[in-house]
Amino acid sequence: MTDLFEPLPESAGTRRKENTRAKLVRASLDIFVEKGIDGATVDDLVKAAGFTRGAFYSSFSSKEEVFIALFDEVTAELMAIANSSVESAVADVEADESCSILEADDAQVMLAVFEGIRPFGRQWYLLYSDAIARSLRDEALRAELAEQRERMRNQIGALLTTRLEASGERALLPVEDLAQLLMGIFIDLLVREQLEGRDVTQLAATTILGTLRAFIAPKTD
DSSP, X not given: OOOOSOXXXXXXXXXXXXXXXXXXXXXXXXXXXXXHHHHOOHHHHHHHHTOOHHHHHTTOSSHHHHHHHHHHHHHHHHHHHHHHHHHHHHHHHHTSTTOOTXXXXXXXXXXXXXXXXXXXXXXXXXXXXHHHHHHTTOHHHHHHHHHHHHHHHHHHHHHHHHHHHHHTEEESSOHHHHHHHHHHHHHHHHHHHHHHOOOOHHXXXXXXXXXXXXXXXXXXX
């Protein structure tokens, strides 16, 4: 399994409770991925982190609270990974001033977002699907999931807006809706790769490019 988190840095300046909380959250990743919210126990979480139940309850009131903290951190981590992947793709695109978002080379910017999160597809989707199922019965988790979806949508939307402004093009529907559409494509590609055991590299490229061509056009004066 590919590690989503870098090792937690040890720091004398970090308060003990903060460090305990961070370690519990990060150690919970594999537990929640493999057992889900319902299957995981507090004992599983403290064993994975190397703490006692007392240490757990000094930082969290329930396993659900740990899951919410984990989902928040995973979303932030994936967005950072995607941004890092996009930086090199943007640099390649901007090297050609005549390149537009309708061209395959610029579609690499959106493809880079997918490729950035792809190695963590199984981990992320299991957490995401568990969050969706539980959120239908849990108002607190529903609000958290909605917030994380909005964060991802806004980040993809901001990237699209930047590229459209640079290339003198416009989206044929609200940018946030196009970002949501791309999110749906990313999620479906991750699921197909996991369920069907197929390499979706070419499918991702053609689907993302086709979507951009369908919903983006030159600006009209």
